[in-house]
Amino acid sequence: MLSLDYTFMTEGAVAGGIPDTALDAAARRFALGHAAVMSRWKSGELGFLDLPDDEQQVAHCNELARWATDRGVRDVVVLGIGGSALGPIALRNSLLPSSWNMLSAANRNGRPRLHVLDNVDPTTVTSLLERLELGATLFIVTSKSGGTAETMAQYLVVRDRLDAGGRPAREHLVFVTDPEQGALRRIAGAEKITALAVPPNVGGRFSVLSPVGLLPAALTGIDVAALLRGAKQLRDRCDADWAQNPAGAFALLQWLADTHCGRHGHVFMPYADALREWAAWFVQLWAESLGKRRNDGTHVGPTPIAALGATDQHSQVQLFMEGPNDKTVTFLTVAEDGHDLTIPARHADIPDLAYLGGHTLGELLSIEQKATSGALASRGRMNMTLTLDALDAAHVGALIMLLELATAYAGELYGVNAFDQPGVELGKRFTYGMFGRKGFEKDMVAFKALPQSDPKRRV
Numbered sequence: 001m002l003s004l005d006y007t008f009m010t011e012g013a014v015a016g017g018i019p020d021t022a023l024d025a026a027a028r029r030f031a032l033g034h035a036a037v038m039s040r041w042k043s044g045e046l047g048f049l050d051l052p053d054d055e056q057q058v059a060h061c062n063e064l065a066r067w068a069t070d071r072g073v074r075d076v077v078v079l080g081i082g083g084s085a086l087g088p089i090a091l092r093n094s095l096l097p098s099s100w101n102m103l104s105a106a107n108r109n110g111r112p113r114l115h116v117l118d119n120v121d122p123t124t125v126t127s128l129l130e131r132l133e134l135g136a137t138l139f140i141v142t143s144k145s146g147g148t149a150e151t152m153a154q155y156l157v158v159r160d161r162l163d164a165g166g167r168p169a170r171e172h173l174v175f176v177t178d179p180e181q182g183a184l185r186r187i188a189g190a191e192k193i194t195a196l197a198v199p200p201n202v203g204g205r206f207s208v209l210s211p212v213g214l215l216p217a218a219l220t221g222i223d224v225a226a227l228l229r230g231a232k233q234l235r236d237r238c239d240a241d242w243a244q245n246p247a248g249a250f251a252l253l254q255w256l257a258d259t260h261c262g263r264h265g266h267v268f269m270p271y272a273d274a275l276r277e278w279a280a281w282f283v284q285l286w287a288e289s290l291g292k293r294r295n296d297g298t299h300v301g302p303t304p305i306a307a308l309g310a311t312d313q314h315s316q317v318q319l320f321m322e323g324p325n326d327k328t329v330t331f332l333t334v335a336e337d338g339h340d341l342t343i344p345a346r347h348a349d350i351p352d353l354a355y356l357g358g359h360t361l362g363e364l365l366s367i368e369q370k371a372t373s374g375a376l377a378s379r380g381r382m383n384m385t386l387t388l389d390a391l392d393a394a395h396v397g398a399l400i401m402l403l404e405l406a407t408a409y410a411g412e413l414y415g416v417n418a419f420d421q422p423g424v425e426l427g428k429r430f431t432y433g434m435f436g437r438k439g440f441e442k443d444m445v446a447f448k449a450l451p452q453s454d455p456k457r458r459v
Contacts, residue, residue, distance in 0.1 A: 001230060001398045004246045006384040008377040009253045009328065015380040016325070018256045030252050031240040033412030037405075046419070047201030048404055051209040052232035052397075058225050060196055061211060061218035064174065068219055069110065071171075073138045076219050077128070078116040079154040080142035080212075084176075085118030086284055087208030088216040090277035092116075094396055095222045098273070111221045112138070120150045125157065134165050134172065138219070141175050142212055144198045146182025149431055169193055176211045203419050205285050206404050209397070223393040230397030238405060247402045250330075250386075251409035257328045257382055258302045259414075265327035266302045267320065271309035271369040272334050274391060279306035279332075282403055288424065289407045292416040300414050310368045317372060321379055329376060329383040331369055332399075334391045 011017040041049045051057075068076070078088050092100060092114050101113040115128055139158050143151040162172055170193045177184040179197035188195035196211035207213070209231055214224045234247070242248035257263040268282045283304040291301030307316050309331065320329055343364070345357025356364075369385070376383050386402075388395040411418025433444030 001233060001395050002246065002386065002388050002402065004249055004384060004386050006249060006253050008373060008383045009257065014377050014382055016261065017380075017382055018253065018261060022256055022260055023252075026252055026256060027242060029413065030242045030248055030409070033251075033409050034238075034240045034242075034245070034248060036412050037408045040408075045201060046408065047199040048203070048206035048209065049235060050199070051202065052228045052235060052401070054228070055225075057196070057211055057214060058218075058228065061214045061224055064194070064196075064215060065218040065221075068112065068138055072136055073112050073219075074105070074136040075132050076112045076114050076138050076140065076216060077132070077158075078114070078118075078140045078142060078216055079151050079158065080116070080140075081118055081148060081150045082284060083204030083207055084142035084144075084148075084151065084212055085116050086205075086277070086281040087213040088114070089116050089118070090281045091208070091213055091217045091222060091227075091396070092220065093277045094274045094391065095217070095393055096220055100220070109221060112219060114216055114220050116216075117154055120153055125154065129158070129161060134162060134167055137172060139173050140215060141173060141184060142177070143182070143184060144178055144202075144204055144207070146175075146177045146184035146186070149428070149435070152183070174215070176215060205288055206407075206419070208281070208400055226393035227397035227400075230394030231401035232397075233394075234398040234401040235405065246386075247405035248409055250384075250402065251406040251413060253384065254302065254328060254406075255410055255413040261382070263326055263328045263382055264302055265305055267305045267307050267316075267327055267329040268332065269307040269309050269312065269329055270332040271365055272332070272391070273308075275332055275334070276308050278399065279308065282306070285403060285407055286410075288421050289418040290410055290414055290416065291423070292414070293423075294415055300416060309372065310365060313368060313372060320381060321376060325380060327381070329373075329381065331373060331383065331385040333366070333369055333385060333387045335387055335389050338390070 007013050009018055010023075011019040037046065040046050078085060080088075096114075097103060097107070100108065101115065117125060117128065141151060141155045159169065159173075162169055169191055173193050175184040175188050175193060175195040176198060177188075177195060178200060179185070185195060187193060196215060198207055198210050198212060202210055204212075209228060214227070217227065218224045238245040238247050242252045254266055258266070266286060268279045270276055270279055283306050286302065286304040293299050305316075305327070307329075320327060340360045340362040343356045343359050343361065347353040348357070373383050373385060386399075388399060407418050429440055429443040430447040432440040433442070433447055436444075
């Protein structure tokens with residue numbers, strides 16, 4: 001379903017690349033990391049690896065999609081942030097026709113538009129809510145804990161508007177949250193609002209193959225069963241031999257590039273507009289999982305960077321090519337997406353245009369990716385190419401699983417827990433304290449004791 005070409009990560013093809021001796025020496029370390037991941041999965045700790053086998057969640061999501069169609073829902077709004085938002089956005093943009101929300105109902109096959117409010121900017125929130133017809137809108141409130149400040153603030157704003165318009169909450173709200181605990185679960189039980197469960201052992205940034213991503217996908221007509229089928233095929237392909245394991249190869253090569261070769265930046269560069277948002281999703285996955293302070297006091301973690309081909313050939317690639325040689329580049333391509341457009345043969349007397357005629361836009365995009373990859377390699381810039389055989393739900397599911405599993409492997413290689421985010425929690429506690437949330441009074445005091453902005457140092 002997909003392949004990973006890592007030729008230009010190795011010393012034989014790129015000056016300063018990873019030598020075979022380093023790969024051979026790291027093979028055992030990877031095998032131990034793979035065993036640790038499998039052990040944690042077996043113990044019930046890594047629930048994201050169980051999601052491809054959960055047929056019940058597919059049934060629930062498809063059932064809600066049928067209910068929404070019967071009710072004439074024309075707009076679906078996801079209220080969420082971070083992993084609750086990036087996954088649904090990436091699924092919409094990669095598996096639905098371009099500019100989905102701008103298409104007519106007929107061209108959407110009667111499926112609703114999908115909006116994702118992934119921030120609390122009041123201008124954005126107000127603009128969307130004023131455009132919607134609330135009577136034909138379904139809001140998905142996604143918070144595993146049921147207490148995420150930004151999502152709960154959005155929920156309260158939406159709930160107030162629904163109540164003011166006399167709209168029954170249970171007809172316009174669906175919660176995606178913990179199966180037993182948290183504020184959303186409590187409200188759902190008291191008011192009989194439909195609530196789908198995120199398994200307790202599935203973290204937010206690993207949750208796109210749970211109802212977090214599957215429910216918005218199903219509502220818009222994406223084949224969620226195929227998503228899970230592709231993820232399962234990729235998961236079952238991965239074993240202790242990194243050279244036969246695409247997720248393992250990705251993790252091991254990026255770890256060696258960072259820790260042995262000084263390539264601390266990891267660029268993720270899709271060469272397809274439809275795949276653009278997976279770069280943003282990868283940035284959160286890689287950064288939040290691997291950027292950690294270890295128990296010995298050292299700090300580790302590569303810096304992920306999102307880019308887009310061919311757009312960024314006219315911006316960031318200049319830096320990648322001639323700036324500090326401290327990055328790897330992963331190109332994400334599609335072998336066949338089923339769409340192409342022939343470039344007309346015109347202006348034969350103008351050399352700057354004549355050579356393009358008869359070729360296709362897809363051909364141009366593909367050649368530009370290969371040319372950029374080769375040019376980087378010629379300058380000693382390490383890069384790899386991840387290719388999907390096609391752009392459909394099964395292949396996207398495989399991509400998701402590859403990157404999630406690679407992140408789990410990388411956590412073992414770096415010696416960190418890839419499934420927590422202590423650096424994020426401190427800011428959350430300060431926010432709760434400053435807003436007067438009960439139980440966080442000490443955090444407000446601690447925040448006020450921090451160094452404050454000096455008015456004399458403003459210009």
